[in-house]
């Protein structure tokens with residue numbers, strides 16, 4: 181799914197992404213996906229078993245979805261997952277989602293991973309639009325998405341049922357033309373220049 185000519189698009193300064201595989205389930209994914217402190221902000225249903233994740237990988241193969249493992253450059257540690265899914269190849273759009281293990285939050289890895297995901301979606305897959313819906317209380321996800329240049333499109337009212345209450349979700353998206361304007365050469369340096377201004 182990840183052609184070698186596009187591998188550099190998934191390589192950042194502190195993190196890189198590679199295709200996910202079944203062995204990743206027991207290297208952290210199963211624990212993370214059943215940790216409510218992490219999944220609270222995700223729009224997904226109920227607890228997941230090992231078999232659920234195996235089925236998810238098998239049904240999410242390219243070209244239905246692109247699933248990635250997020251790893252640290254310094255020691256190759258697998259720290260999270262990212263996905264592009266819901267592709268529409270006529271209108272050239274898809275959705276995104278990502279999750280990092282608890283101990284790795286707040287170090288900039290989430291934002292850098294999201295940039296790599298957008299870069300891959302726009303430059304390798306030549307999509308025109310990448311979007312998501314983020315639970316209104318998921319401040320870290322909203323902050324990361326806006327930090328890398330996503331725009332808010334509107335509110336999906338009471339989209340999320342969490343802890344017995346319905347919450348709004350915020351629809352966010354980025355367009356290819358916006359990516360090109362924000363990151364003219366698509367380089368990781370352009371990403372850091374924007375982060376540091």
Ligand SMILES: CC(C)(COP(=O)(O)OP(=O)(O)OC[C@H]1O[C@@H](n2cnc3c(N)ncnc32)[C@H](O)[C@@H]1OP(=O)(O)O)[C@@H](O)C(=O)NCCC(=O)NCCS
Pocket residue numbers: 217218219221222277278279280281284285286287288289290291292312313314315318319320321323324
């Ligand atoms: C969303 C997620 C991937 C972000 O990863 P991360 O590595 O912590 O992200 P970063 O360190 O790059 O940036 C987080 C930003 O959110 C901010 N943030 C974190 N918690 C916040 C809060 N409660 N309120 C406001 N801002 C918050 C941080 O300060 C930081 O912004 P800054 O760089 O301006 O200080 C991570 O929180 C996660 O895995 N959450 C659980 C799964 C999830 O919600 N995924 C997204 C589904 S839409």
